[in-house]
Amino acid sequence: MAFTKQTRDRVVFHTADQFTAAGGVAHGFASRLGGVSPGPCAELNLGLTRHDRPEAVRENYSRFCAALGTDRNRLVMTHQIHEDTIRVAQPSDVLADLFDPIPYDADGLITNQPGLCLTIYYADCIPVLLYDPKKRAIAAVHSGWRGTALAIAPQAARKMAELYGSDPADVLAAIGPGIGPCCFETHDDVPTAMAEKLGSGVMDFVAPLETPGKFSVDLKGIIAWQLTAAGLVPDHVDTLTQCTGCHPELWWSHRKMGDLRGNQAAMLQLLP
Numbered sequence: 001m002a003f004t005k006q007t008r009d010r011v012v013f014h015t016a017d018q019f020t021a022a023g024g025v026a027h028g029f030a031s032r033l034g035g036v037s038p039g040p041c042a043e044l045n046l047g048l049t050r051h052d053r054p055e056a057v058r059e060n061y062s063r064f065c066a067a068l069g070t071d072r073n074r075l076v077m078t079h080q081i082h083e084d085t086i087r088v089a090q091p092s093d094v095l096a097d098l099f100d101p102i103p104y105d106a107d108g109l110i111t112n113q114p115g116l117c118l119t120i121y122y123a124d125c126i127p128v129l130l131y132d133p134k135k136r137a138i139a140a141v142h143s144g145w146r147g148t149a150l151a152i153a154p155q156a157a158r159k160m161a162e163l164y165g166s167d168p169a170d171v172l173a174a175i176g177p178g179i180g181p182c183c184f185e186t187h188d189d190v191p192t193a194m195a196e197k198l199g200s201g202v203m204d205f206v207a208p209l210e211t212p213g214k215f216s217v218d219l220k221g222i223i224a225w226q227l228t229a230a231g232l233v234p235d236h237v238d239t240l241t242q243c244t245g246c247h248p249e250l251w252w253s254h255r256k257m258g259d260l261r262g263n264q265a266a267m268l269q270l271l272p
Contacts, residue, residue, distance in 0.1 A: 002238035011067035016174035035060035047263025084150035108141035126178035154230035168231030180243030
């Protein structure tokens with residue numbers, strides 16, 4: 001299996017088998033299960049701006065980090081705006097308090113510093129984690145359709161090469177839970193915009209639907225295609241194919257639930 005579903009102290013999450021086999025990192029993609037939040041945010045809401053009790057969110061972070069083995073006190077988080085800014089994470093980015101305002105906009109994070117826990121959020125958009133076990137560098141990006149059109153994931157891989165000397169052939173990629181082509185139905189503006197940015201090859205991942213003017217888009221397939229075009233070895237690019245929209249028992253989906261929901265998070269941390 002490319003991914004393993006884990007349950008630790010009731011917290012349910014997925015890990016990427018290649019990351020686990022390589023060692024040297026703690027990581028995971030959250031589900032909605034195993035936390036203490038009530039109501040629409042039940043159970044493991046990790047979103048800081050949802051309609052949830054701060055004390056519940058704090059406890060959820062403690063539980064999720066304990067399950068993954070990441071450091072709750074070394075989180076570097078994103079303020080996501082569906083663009084392609086990738087921030088080089090620094091110790092100064094660790095907030096004194098979980099609810100302190102994040103003083104920058106970023107949809108991606110990158111570092112080679114052990115201990116910093118890169119944290120991104122999703123509720124349909126695709127979380128992507130990158131790990132170079134040879135140069136000991138990591139990246140985490142939030143790739144919705146706009147970020148995918150801006151090629152944020154391959155940009156992160158190239159940034160790892162520029163900053164840390166990573167050979168793309170050594171980089172492992174884990175494309176996590178997110179909206180699948182079964183549920184990502186769009187008007188023609190989305191495939192048109194993506195083709196303008198990425199070229200006609202992206203249309204291999206777009207299918208017309210029976211309803212005139214509607215299309216299905218395979219974001220995960222596009223991201224995998226982008227990463228292999230950027231030099232990653234196809235066997236190093238793993239995709240969790242399950243759709244957040246199809247599995248409300250496991251994940252929140254913005255498209256299916258709107259604002260009455262929590263947020264999942266993915267975390268990646270280099271171990272000392």
